[in-house]
Amino acid sequence: YQAKEGGGSVAAYDSSRDAASTDQLALLAELREALQTDDQLVLALQPAVDLATGAPTGVEALIRWRHPRRGWLGPVDFIRPVENSEQLGTFTRYVLDKALAVAADWTRQGLDVPISVNLSARSLLDPRLPAEIADALRRHQVPPHRLVLEITETVVMSELEVIDEVLATLRAMGVQLAVDDFGTGFSSLTFLTRIAVDELKVDRSFVIRMADSPEAAAIVRTTVGLAHELGLRVVAEGVETAEQRLALAELGCTAAQGYHFFKPMPADKIGAVLGSLRDSAESNVLPLRADG
Ligand code: C2E
Ligand code: MG
Ligand code: MG
Ligand code: MG
Numbered sequence: 243y244q245a246k247e248g249g250g251s252v253a254a255y256d257s258s259r260d261a262a263s264t265d266q267l268a269l270l271a272e273l274r275e276a277l278q279t280d281d282q283l284v285l286a287l288q289p290a291v292d293l294a295t296g297a298p299t300g301v302e303a304l305i306r307w308r309h310p311r312r313g314w315l316g317p318v319d320f321i322r323p324v325e326n327s328e329q330l331g332t333f334t335r336y337v338l339d340k341a342l343a344v345a346a347d348w349t350r351q352g353l354d355v356p357i358s359v360n361l362s363a364r365s366l367l368d369p370r371l372p373a374e375i376a377d378a379l380r381r382h383q384v385p386p387h388r389l390v391l392e393i394t395e396t397v398v399m400s401e402l403e404v405i406d407e408v409l410a411t412l413r414a415m416g417v418q419l420a421v422d423d424f425g426t427g428f429s430s431l432t433f434l435t436r437i438a439v440d441e442l443k444v445d446r447s448f449v450i451r452m453a454d455s456p457e458a459a460a461i462v463r464t465t466v467g468l469a470h471e472l473g474l475r476v477v478a479e480g481v482e483t484a485e486q487r488l489a490l491a492e493l494g495c496t497a498a499q500g501y502h503f504f505k506p507m508p509a510d511k512i513g514a515v516l517g518s519l520r521d522s523a524e525s526n527v528l529p530l531r532a533d534g
Contacts, residue, residue: 266323272309273324277332282308285340286506289355289515290477290499293490297523298516299477299497300390302358303341304506317360325362334365335374342382342389344509349384353516358390358420366393366405372412379417386416390441394422402436409437423479425461434472442469444495446480452489463493470494 276282285303292299307315324333338359345357365371379386391412413419420441424430425448444465451458462478469476478490481500490498507515 269320269323270327270329273307273320273327273329273333276307276309277329277336282310283336283340284308285337285344285509287344287509287512288499288506289504289512289519290497291503291519292497292523293487293495295523296519298355298519299475300356300358301512301516302360302392302499302506303337303344304360305337321362325364330362330365331368331370334361334371335378338375338378339382342378342384344512345384345388346382347509347513348516351513351517353513353520354388355516356388356390356418358392360392360422363393363401363405366408367401369408371408372415375412375417376415387418390418390420392420392422392443394427402433406436413438420477424465434468439474441475441477443499444476444478446500449478449480449486449490449500450482453485459489459493462490462495466494 284306286306288302288304289298290300290302291297305317305321307320309315324330341357341359345355348355348357375389376386379389393409409419418440419437420443421430421433421439422443423445424442426445427433442465444462448458448461448465452462453459466476468474475497476495478486478495478498479500481487481490481498481502483502486500487498487502504515
């Protein structure tokens with residue numbers, strides 16, 4: 243249930259080229275159709291876990307496209323063209339709606355876990371977004387604090403003035419904000435003084451290099467310390483090995499996400515996984531892999 247890595251006929255999107263290439267226009271036309279069906283665009287769900295107890299701290303929604311002819315596509319294959327098209331608003335609403343439907347299911351199962359949704363920075367330029375999100379939360383009867391919006395600082399920085407108000411409105415509504423890929427942007431620290439956020443996500447590139455790069459380890463340690471100092475949650479991304487997990491715990495990181503714990507999984511599997519994670523956390527058993 244993975245997005246394929248690299249490859250794929252539409253993967254090699256290059257923004258420096260003519261955005262109106264034939265393949266992209268075809269893809270966007272196909273997306274328009276997909277957004278009108280209910281089964282082509284699906285969410286893969288990946289839990290993050292508390293490193294001490296194994297309890298789920300949240301679940302990230304990651305979009306996948308079950309394309310009728312091209313096969314499974316991941317975000318890398320289509321997100322950029324969508325961001326640069328007029329379909330972005332419809333796409334964003336679609337993803338939020340699916341994610342909140344999943345969160346509403348969890349409520350019915352007695353699970354109180356937040357769901358994280360990735361937002362394209364460009365969608366934050368739409369002043370209607372907070373009202374649309376408020377409406378979706380009401381329709382699904384999901385309390386605002388159960389929704390976490392992941393934003394990437396890199397893109398956000400360049401449009402900070404414009405999106406300030408949208409983000410402030412969302413936060414005032416009680417929706418949570420997370421900085422995705424923290425440490426990879428240009429002015430991460432300034433960003434934190436401008437926008438109040440709830441969570442930092444340590445980028446996978448630092449987790450990968452932590453073991454043999456003192457610089458990468460220092461960045462992880464500093465990010466964790468910063469989060470603690472500011473009273474924010476911190477989640478390490480892309481944890482693939484037991485060594486990385488241990489190193490993160492030693493650096494004071496409290497939560498992590500990655501293949502070592504769970505790969506992104508289909509919506510119909512996630513409820514059972516969350517239930518058993520919660521139960522094993524209650525009896526203080528460390529988390530097992532989903533397939534183990
Ligand atoms: P991200 O938000 O940083 O998501 C983490 C990516 O790392 C995901 O790739 C996830 O499947 C992958 N991943 C998780 N654990 C591991 C691991 O242990 N090892 C490795 N190698 N990879 C891991 P994915 O699903 O292909 O998503 C890529 C990016 O696409 C996301 O990065 C996010 O920025 C964007 N994206 C995903 N879903 C959406 C969406 O619904 N809307 C928008 N606008 N962007 C999305
Ligand atoms: Mg993310
Ligand atoms: Mg990320
Ligand atoms: Mg990342």
